[in-house]
Amino acid sequence: MKTNATRILETRSIPHEQITYDSSDGEIDAISVADKIGAEHEQVFKTLVARGDKTGIVVFCVPGPFELNLKKAAAASGNKKVELIAVKELLPLTGYIRGGCSPVGMKKQYPTWIDETALLYGRIYVSAGAHGAQILIAPRTLADLIDARFEDIS
Numbered sequence: 001m002k003t004n005a006t007r008i009l010e011t012r013s014i015p016h017e018q019i020t021y022d023s024s025d026g027e028i029d030a031i032s033v034a035d036k037i038g039a040e041h042e043q044v045f046k047t048l049v050a051r052g053d054k055t056g057i058v059v060f061c062v063p064g065p066f067e068l069n070l071k072k073a074a075a076a077s078g079n080k081k082v083e084l085i086a087v088k089e090l091l092p093l094t095g096y097i098r099g100g101c102s103p104v105g106m107k108k109q110y111p112t113w114i115d116e117t118a119l120l121y122g123r124i125y126v127s128a129g130a131h132g133a134q135i136l137i138a139p140r141t142l143a144d145l146i147d148a149r150f151e152d153i154s
Contacts, residue, residue: 003129004095005104009137014145016137019125023132028099030064037125037134041065042117044125044134047101049090049110052079057093059112059148061103061126066115066154076113076151102129103146112148114139119150 001020009016021036034044042063050073052058058077062068074082087098094106103112103126118124118139125134126142143150 001128001130001133003102003105003133005102005127005129005135006133008105009135009145012145014137014141016135016141017123018128019134019136020132021134023099028131033134034064034125039125043121043123045114045118047103047127048084049094049101050082050084052077053081054079055111057085057108057110058082059103059106059110060153061112061114061118061148062154063115063117066117069154072151072153073113076149076153077111096127096129097131100127100130100133102127102135103142103148104135105129109147112146113151113153114143114148115154116150116152117154118142 019037030044030046034041044064045061048060123136128135
């Protein structure tokens with residue numbers, strides 16, 4: 001399965017691995033995905049899109065079992081307040097659907113933060129941009145590619 005995210009990684013010769021899994025059961029949350037691919041729950045990161053009161057759209061990647069701490073996310077992104085966007089806004093803003101939102105290859109490169117726990121792993125999983133596909137990539141490689149910063153946001 002080729003996705004926009006994997007095409008970008010391949011075109012730029014960025015080391016990564018694509019993992020596919022059966023998503024026909026509709027279970028698309030990060031913990032279910034981790035179980036399907038045999039990964040630690042904390043190693044599979046979900047991509048969340050929010051709107052800051054000062055900066056507009058911002059992106060956060062947090063481990064599957066964790067919740068985005070909106071106060072920490074606001075502080076990290078230079079906002080007083082951030083709120084997750086409505087699901088109906090996801091596709092028009094990013095080009096991705098819920099459960100298949102990758103931090104790589106969005107329609108526009110939004111300011112992005114990755115939870116600092118990613119640095120505990122040699123490689124982390126993020127969505128490849130479609131249900132049934134994950135990218136396994138070094139966290140610093142991912143951050144360099146998408147110009148992301150590491151922060152305590154969960």
